[in-house]
Amino acid sequence: MNPLLELDKVDACYGSAHILHKLSLKVNAGERVALVGRNGVGKTTVVNTILGLASLRSGRVALGGQVFARPRPYIAAQHGVVVVPQGRRIVANLSVEENLLLGAAVGRKGPWNVPEIYKLFPILAERAHTPGTALSGGQQQMLAVGRALMANPSLILLDEPTEGLAPVIVDQLADIFNRVADQGTALLLIEQNMSLVVRVARRYYAMAKGSVIAQGQVEASRESLHDLEAHVMV
Ligand SMILES: Nc1ncnc2c1ncn2[C@@H]1O[C@H](COP(=O)(O)OP(=O)(O)OP(=O)(O)O)[C@@H](O)[C@H]1O
Numbered sequence: 001m002n003p004l005l006e007l008d009k010v011d012a013c014y015g016s017a018h019i020l021h022k023l024s025l026k027v028n029a030g031e032r033v034a035l036v037g038r039n040g041v042g043k044t045t046v047v048n049t050i051l052g053l054a055s056l057r058s059g060r061v062a063l064g065g066q067v068f069a070r071p072r073p074y075i076a077a078q079h080g081v082v083v084v085p086q087g088r089r090i091v092a093n094l095s096v097e098e099n100l101l102l103g104a105a106v107g108r109k110g111p112w113n114v115p116e117i118y119k120l121f122p123i124l125a126e127r128a129h130t131p132g133t134a135l136s137g138g139q140q141q142m143l144a145v146g147r148a149l150m151a152n153p154s155l156i157l158l159d160e161p162t163e164g165l166a167p168v169i170v171d172q173l174a175d176i177f178n179r180v181a182d183q184g185t186a187l188l189l190i191e192q193n194m195s196l197v198v199r200v201a202r203r204y205y206a207m208a209k210g211s212v213i214a215q216g217q218v219e220a221s222r223e224s225l226h227d228l229e230a231h232v233m234v
Helices: 043-051 073-078 096-106 114-120 122-126 137-149 167-182 194-200 222-230
Strands: 005-014 017-027 032-036 055-063 081-084 155-159 186-190 203-208 211-217
Touching (some): 005 043, 017 043, 017 211, 032 043, 043 055, 043 073, 043 081, 043 155, 043 186, 073 081, 073 096, 096 137, 114 122, 122 137, 137 155, 167 186, 167 194, 186 194, 194 222
Parallel strands (some): 032 186, 155 186
Antiparallel strands (some): 005 017, 203 211
16 A cells, blocks of 8 residues: 655755755554654654645655645645644634634545544533634644544644643643544654653654654653654754
8 A cells, every 4th residue: 555645855945945855754554653853953844845835846745655746735635634733823713613624624524523523622612612722722732633633634744742731731632642543543743752752653753954864663662762862852
């Protein structure tokens, strides 16, 4: 079976700023993969390249085996690849429920709908008619994950989903990510919190200066945690 996502020797830029250099990675159906690395190495640029928000200079971006010379956000969504963006990007003048409904705009069929999201995150049901940005940071992150699930994705790209959140909320999100993955949705988890990575991911790529410099299995061991932490120490 073709990988859900494959980047093959990708070079990508913002204008004249050349950020990604011969970067290759792939995510297969149902996999739990982490992308780790220090601040500024280009992790968000990987996401932006998949969405066409950074320009693809050379190499290949393929979704489900289909190569896209000019990736776009709607192409990714139509192919079941959705992003929970860094900073969440909750729409301020829409309610929680309206933010969730935005996620369904792509019209993919699947198990996720508003009642199912409310079962996963009961707090969102309680606050359904509250403006999305009136929620706490942790609740906004739940809303961003719920909005992504509303697209019935086969792969979710999570860009630093626990940044700035309290440990108790991080624990809840780890549990949610595992439940979502247990139901068969693949995850690409971009994270600086390595104790979360070892709880969720089974495989990792480590980046430095716009390239993948290491990859391997993730194990729930002290050694694995130590190895991963070495890639993100600043
Ligand atoms: N729109 C842009 N135009 C030019 N350079 C950019 C742009 N966005 C990011 N960069 C630069 O690209 C490099 C990689 O940034 P990127 O956000 O991909 O890193 P990151 O690994 O996700 O870091 P962080 O953990 O801080 O989000 C950085 O040097 C950054 O300054």
